[in-house]
Amino acid sequence: MAREFDLINDFFAPLGAPSGSELHNGREGQIGIGDDGAVISVPPGQQAVVVTDTLVAGVHFPLQTSPFDIGWKSLAVNLSDLAAMGARPAFYSLALTLPTYDAEWLSEFAKGLKAASESGCGEMVPLIGGDTTKGPLCITVSAQGWVPNGQAIMRHSAREGDRIFVTGTLGDAALGLKLAMPEFWGDFTPLSFSDEDRAKLLEALNRPKPQLAYSDFLREYASSAIDISDGLLADLGHILERSSMRFGYDLKGCIDLAALPKSQAMQMYLQQTHDWRAILSGGDDYQICFTVSVDKLESMREAARKYDLEVYEVGSIELRMEGDGQLELMKHGQIDFAVMQSLAMKGFQHF
Amino acid sequence: MAREFDLINDFFAPLGAPSGSELHNGREGQIGIGDDGAVISVPPGQQAVVVTDTLVAGVHFPLQTSPFDIGWKSLAVNLSDLAAMGARPAFYSLALTLPTYDAEWLSEFAKGLKAASESGCGEMVPLIGGDTTKGPLCITVSAQGWVPNGQAIMRHSAREGDRIFVTGTLGDAALGLKLAMPEFWGDFTPLSFSDEDRAKLLEALNRPKPQLAYSDFLREYASSAIDISDGLLADLGHILERSSMRFGYDLKGCIDLAALPKSQAMQMYLQQTHDWRAILSGGDDYQICFTVSVDKLESMREAARKYDLEVYEVGSIELRMEGDGQLELMKHGQIDFAVMQSLAMKGFQHF
Incomplete structure (x- = not known):
């Protein structure tokens, strides 16, 4: 437990929302890595779009892929889903399953996540929480974005002639x-x-x-x-x-x-x-x-x-x-x- | 792809929000498994609480655990996080990594999820999307709930004498x-x-x-x-x-x-x-x-x-x-x- 907690603080806390940012605007500044969950205010007039993608080592990326690239890709594929629905990314959570604790790997992985989180047009997309567990390497990112009410783009609305x-x-x-x-x-x-x-x-x-x-x-x-x-x-x-x-x-x-x-x-x-x-x-x-x-x-x-x-x-x-x-x-x-x-x-x- | 899609339809679609339910109230009935993401309206005056928990076979449950129990536990541990923050569960997404396609296993797993989704006080908590991938058995559920603005219960607010x-x-x-x-x-x-x-x-x-x-x-x-x-x-x-x-x-x-x-x-x-x-x-x-x-x-x-x-x-x-x-x-x-x-x-x- 102690070491898992260190891990979160060392590598992932810097990826979170900076204090003072919009996500901290709750009555009690109620957000951040380390609680049971994160508390989020959805902007008025907006809906939330929720996407989830899992990357499994050897299935979604070659085993020799660099940890930076794994981090990048884990987040990028989710931001891609948000883009396709017309949503602006708001935050993401990370479920990371790792075979062993490896500080160098984690540091590079976190850098890749950070780079992807800054790859959009606006500010960094903050990490708001998640889970780290021991097991075969597997990364699930769940990202969330905002769209104006009723304006999300769906798959089901193409018509003849389009x-x-x-x-x-x-x-x-x-x-x-x-x-x-x-x-x-x-x-x-x-x-x-x-x-x-x-x-x-x-x-x-x-x-x-x-x-x-x-x-x-x-x-x-x-x-x-x-x-x-x-x-x-x-x-x-x-x-x-x-x-x-x-x-x-x-x-x-x-x-x-x-x-x-x-x-x-x-x-x-x-x-x-x-x-x-x-x-x-x-x-x-x-x-x-x-x-x-x-x-x-x-x-x-x-x-x-x-x-x-x-x-x-x-x-x-x-x-x-x-x-x-x-x-x-x-x-x-x-x-x-x-x-x-x-x-x-x-x-x-x-x- | 075709089989993955069947899998989602066969086993997980029944766990989604029934049409006509509150989650379907978007202008276009914009929710459901099968799009890039799900679109959610947060009720007015409420904040979203986001929680994520991963279960890895052999780490978070013994290998011989029944698929029903694995399904139950995957969701239950997330609902538990929501309860501890004072939130009412709204929906969840599922990232399921499976070594092989096994219809019987999936059927039992889905039953366990469903039972847990009905274990609360109100209606069934609907599944709104996720990802299924091939790899060592690993389940990440990300659940979301609502709390009245500013009323989520945090870990950081205990005081002397409590x-x-x-x-x-x-x-x-x-x-x-x-x-x-x-x-x-x-x-x-x-x-x-x-x-x-x-x-x-x-x-x-x-x-x-x-x-x-x-x-x-x-x-x-x-x-x-x-x-x-x-x-x-x-x-x-x-x-x-x-x-x-x-x-x-x-x-x-x-x-x-x-x-x-x-x-x-x-x-x-x-x-x-x-x-x-x-x-x-x-x-x-x-x-x-x-x-x-x-x-x-x-x-x-x-x-x-x-x-x-x-x-x-x-x-x-x-x-x-x-x-x-x-x-x-x-x-x-x-x-x-x-x-x-x-x-x-x-x-x-x-x-």
């Missing part, structure tokens, strides 16, 4: 994973990426940037949104599934393969391998996929230019007719059956 | 752990507990009752409170430490060993072994330890009788003089050095 957008290049983290764990990919021929490209791909894997700059923009223009954590196809699939359920007719997504934004490394990889799995189903992108109704397209593009936000139109939502799949991959206006077949052959399954 | 109370018998879970894992306790002579006592001790270990009936009562009468998860001494220690820091003078806790509420099994165990560790430092009690100022004692006792709440006065908070320990264990008004020494010899340390 255009599909993404916020940046896809598949780089998947290529980074192949670089980091070549032994895991029997079918992966190491490519002659330049050192610069290798560094970029590994950074995409280890330090995904939560797209917090998009929160306000998405609330204004997106009809639905999701962060791409399991690959564009799987995550766009969630939008299609839930929007179809909600509106009572079947929707499909048509993706223009040529329109997908690709890094230089990805362009080379596709040229050499014709393997579309990384860019479409690789996972760990943490870009946002969102839909926009046709009547908002122009004003959306204007706002994107004004706020210097990258947006790439990659397809559209259509009515799904009998015999159609939920997702259609297009090249030159035609379904590309070869690519679709190659993807159906291998999927990503958590279990 | 009396110390607990809400029920202590140490039973520790004896239950000895029964469940005799191989772990070299020094444990199996005692001839009756079958009924054995069952009670194991139930104390596996199905701790969150003391939610005390939330409103504690807000009215307690000067400080904490739930006893690491043993009375460790948790009362947190109250003393934080209250001392806050008020700028050193406080100590004086515990009357004779006044500690004891189950029949504990009475027998103490008689035969004179081992006070289980009752004082055993952990997993999930009773609440709270302090009451002298001027509120009478009205507090009256309210406890009225609402049929057990309260046991077990000691007092005093000024700590030079040479005093932070905790003094008393018998017949004298410090019991023998017991204190036996406890100092062995402590409980997470790392």
Whole structure:
């Protein structure tokens, strides 16, 4: 107990809300690491958005990942969820399970958390509490943000005719994973990426940037949104599934393969391998996929230019007719059956 | 992915907020498992209390613990934190890491969660989201509750002269752990507990009752409170430490060993072994330890009788003089050095 408590104070207390900050405004300054829980005042006119993501060593990051990157990623993937819902991050809690007490590891891990907590547009997102336990390395972060009442962006509200957008290049983290764990990919021929490209791909894997700059923009223009954590196809699939359920007719997504934004490394990889799995189903992108109704397209593009936000139109939502799949991959206006077949052959399954 | 999604739908969706419930009152019915996050409206005039607890297999429960009990305990220990802060539970999220997909295990686990979610005084506490991942068994629940603005009960507000109370018998879970894992306790002579006592001790270990009936009562009468998860001494220690820091003078806790509420099994165990560790430092009690100022004692006792709440006065908070320990264990008004020494010899340390 004594040592667990030291651990919390030494490494995590500096990540908490500085005294005097808004989170301390309760009658008794009622917040902070070390109580049974934290007490939070939600700003008037706002709702809370609650997200949770777990990272397991060897499953969500390679075992040799640096503790800084593990810390960064643990928080970043949650901030990414908040961004996709149009929320501004308010605070997070940390459940950290560690095999042994390792001061150096903890110090680096805390630095990674801190860097991610400062990666948004505003102030540091404070850590408000959590739990530290002994066991196989596993990190659960639960983050919370605020949205104006009734304005959270959901997955279930895409409609026929909406255009599909993404916020940046896809598949780089998947290529980074192949670089980091070549032994895991029997079918992966190491490519002659330049050192610069290798560094970029590994950074995409280890330090995904939560797209917090998009929160306000998405609330204004997106009809639905999701962060791409399991690959564009799987995550766009969630939008299609839930929007179809909600509106009572079947929707499909048509993706223009040529329109997908690709890094230089990805362009080379596709040229050499014709393997579309990384860019479409690789996972760990943490870009946002969102839909926009046709009547908002122009004003959306204007706002994107004004706020210097990258947006790439990659397809559209259509009515799904009998015999159609939920997702259609297009090249030159035609379904590309070869690519679709190659993807159906291998999927990503958590279990 | 597909199977993970099935898993969530099959086992956890029924634990969510029923449609039409208060949590669905957002403009778009904005809540539910399956989005990036859940959207929550905090009731006007209330603050949110956020708590997080992780259970690791083999650390926080014996490996052979039934999935029902694991589910129960995962949620119950969090509700216990909320109760100790005077909060009414509102919802929870679940981060579940599982080595393999096991439908039977999941079904029982979900039943345990559900039972715990219905164990309070009001309606079921709904599950609002979370994450399921593959890895060594580990469960993190983050629960949230509401308290009227500024009325959360903290650890840092006990004062000199306050009396110390607990809400029920202590140490039973520790004896239950000895029964469940005799191989772990070299020094444990199996005692001839009756079958009924054995069952009670194991139930104390596996199905701790969150003391939610005390939330409103504690807000009215307690000067400080904490739930006893690491043993009375460790948790009362947190109250003393934080209250001392806050008020700028050193406080100590004086515990009357004779006044500690004891189950029949504990009475027998103490008689035969004179081992006070289980009752004082055993952990997993999930009773609440709270302090009451002298001027509120009478009205507090009256309210406890009225609402049929057990309260046991077990000691007092005093000024700590030079040479005093932070905790003094008393018998017949004298410090019991023998017991204190036996406890100092062995402590409980997470790392």
